[in-house]
Amino acid sequence: MEKITMQHIADMLGISRVTVWKVLNNRPGVSKKLRDKVLLAAIETGYIKNGEGVKQLTDVNNIADTQKTVSVVISRTNPSTFWFNIIHALAKELDKCGINLMYNYIPSNYYQGYTLPDVLSNRKVAGMIIINVYDDQLLSMLNDLNIPKVFLDVASDFSIAKITGDLIILEGRKTVKTITNEIISKGRTEIGFIGDIHYALTNKERFEGYVAAMKENNLEIQEKYCMTGRIGIYSYYEEISSFLDSLDKLPEAFVCASDFVANYLMQYLTEHGYKVPEDIAISGYDGNTEYAMVSGKLTTVNVDTLHLGKRLAKQLLYRMEYPKSPIEITHIRSDIVWGKSTDF
Numbered sequence: 549m550e551k552i553t554m555q556h557i558a559d560m561l562g563i564s565r566v567t568v569w570k571v572l573n574n575r576p577g578v579s580k581k582l583r584d585k586v587l588l589a590a591i592e593t594g595y596i597k598n599g600e601g602v603k604q605l606t607d608v609n610n611i612a613d614t615q616k617t618v619s620v621v622i623s624r625t626n627p628s629t630f631w632f633n634i635i636h637a638l639a640k641e642l643d644k645c646g647i648n649l650m651y652n653y654i655p656s657n658y659y660q661g662y663t664l665p666d667v668l669s670n671r672k673v674a675g676m677i678i679i680n681v682y683d684d685q686l687l688s689m690l691n692d693l694n695i696p697k698v699f700l701d702v703a704s705d706f707s708i709a710k711i712t713g714d715l716i717i718l719e720g721r722k723t724v725k726t727i728t729n730e731i732i733s734k735g736r737t738e739i740g741f742i743g744d745i746h747y748a749l750t751n752k753e754r755f756e757g758y759v760a761a762m763k764e765n766n767l768e769i770q771e772k773y774c775m776t777g778r779i780g781i782y783s784y785y786e787e788i789s790s791f792l793d794s795l796d797k798l799p800e801a802f803v804c805a806s807d808f809v810a811n812y813l814m815q816y817l818t819e820h821g822y823k824v825p826e827d828i829a830i831s832g833y834d835g836n837t838e839y840a841m842v843s844g845k846l847t848t849v850n851v852d853t854l855h856l857g858k859r860l861a862k863q864l865l866y867r868m869e870y871p872k873s874p875i876e877i878t879h880i881r882s883d884i885v886w887g888k889s890t891d892f
Contacts, residue, residue: 552593560589572596584651585632588622591653616674617648618864619667621690623656623681630836630853631680634700637857638677645865647674656781658685664693671695675868677860678713682747696867698860704745704752711875714863716856718750719881720833723849724757725764727831728803731890732765736800736829740773742788742813743805747778751805754833758803773799785812792816798828801890807832807848810889811839814846825892835885847890849882856880 554572558565563582570578571586572595578586590596620635639649650673652665667673668690675696681687682703690697697713708715731739739762745752755776762769775791788809792798804810810832814824818841822828830842835850837843859880867873 552595554595557586557589557593557595560593561585581632581636584635588632588651588653616646617650617672618642618675618677618868619650619652619673621652621654621668621676621678621681623654623679623683623686628836628838630834630838630851633853634679634857634860637854638861639857641858641861642865647865652676654681654686655683657683658689664689668693668695675864677864696864696871698864698867700856700860701748701750704747704749706749708877711877714867714876715878716860716863717753717877717879718833718849718851718856719879720750720754720849721757721760723881723884724754724803724831724833725761726757727847727849727884727890728758728761729765730886731801731803731829731831732761732767734890734892736892737765737767738770738773738799739767739801739803740770740775740799741803741805742775742791742809744779745776745805754803754805770799773802784809785815788812789816798822801825801829802831804830804832807834807836807839807842807846810846810848811841814841814889824889829890829892831890835882842889845888846885847887848885850885851882 554568555565558568563586567578567582568586570576571583572590620638642649650667652668654664655662663669668676671694673695676690678690678697678699681690684703684706687702687706691710691712699711699713699715701717702708702711702715728739739758741755741758743751743755745755759769772795775788779787802813804813810830813830817824817828824830831847832842833849835848863876863878
């Protein structure tokens with residue numbers, strides 16, 4: 549595997565190598581928001597060790613003992629503006645109430661002997677918001693903590709019946725069903741789905757929306773066109789390419805679980821001479837503007853990251869004030885953005 553350098557991190561975030569150097573060497577002249585972004589990217593890529601990265605993030609946030617502190621628990625954070633906008637929106641909302649925010653980074657997958665950070669297991673935080681944690685064992689460990697908590701999505705197989713905190717989900721059944729119905733109404737009936745439905749509950753619900761639309765229109769769901777199994781975190785393009793290469797012919801459209809998936813699909817189609825949407829229509833979910841292959845072209849669902857960050861903060865504040873109130877599961881519905889990728 550190629551060794552990760554400061555230049556890799558700089559290129560990933562679209563900033564200068566000097567800026568990365570300043571952050572990793574704790575030099576002044578970089579905003580807190582960008583500093584956090586660099587540190588999280590360095591942790592994610594393995595450039596710095598998890599423990600060292602968490603310490604730096606905690607130190608940078610300058611947590612005061614006299615104020616309440618809550619934790620954002622992050623696993624395999626994708627260093628993208630999409631996720632950082634959510635985190636910083638919730639930090640800003642919490643700051644209005646005089647509450648500090650700290651980061652706790654945990655691994656993508658549980659391994660034998662792993663223990664949660666002391667600040668969580670020793671209840672040194674007043675609450676926590678759990679983002680991008682999709683390992684059942686890690687979710688169970690966090691769920692068992694007697695701390696007010698809010699989950700943003702969970703793994704598909706995690707038992708909602710046993711959840712001990714509030715859960716916020718981005719609604720996907722209705723919106724993806726609407727997108728699929730629109731593609732069908734324009735005359736395309738061979739439609740596939742790409743997305744790991746075992747990874748996240750949101751992915752599973754989006755797949756259910758696709759299935760509902762196909763059944764409502766009495767159309768056969770051809771399993772050969774559906775890639776719904778587990779996909780390696782770092783091998784999306786390779787696995788999607790292999791799946792598409794295995795098909796005798798491609799369907800008339802693909803509904804994707806996310807813009808992240810749609811971007812790789814668009815890359816494959818472009819490299820193999822297909823035109824979108826003339827040959828194959830595609831759709832995504834998230835409204836992420838960072839993927840060059842699909843930005844501004846994709847039919848997607850536009851997630852308001854600013855609102856989502858505020859909503860997470862307010863839900864945690866409520867849970868902290870009323871810890872014994874009934875658990876809440878909330879679906880947030882976002883608007884569909886109709887792009888050229890389905891305008892055939």
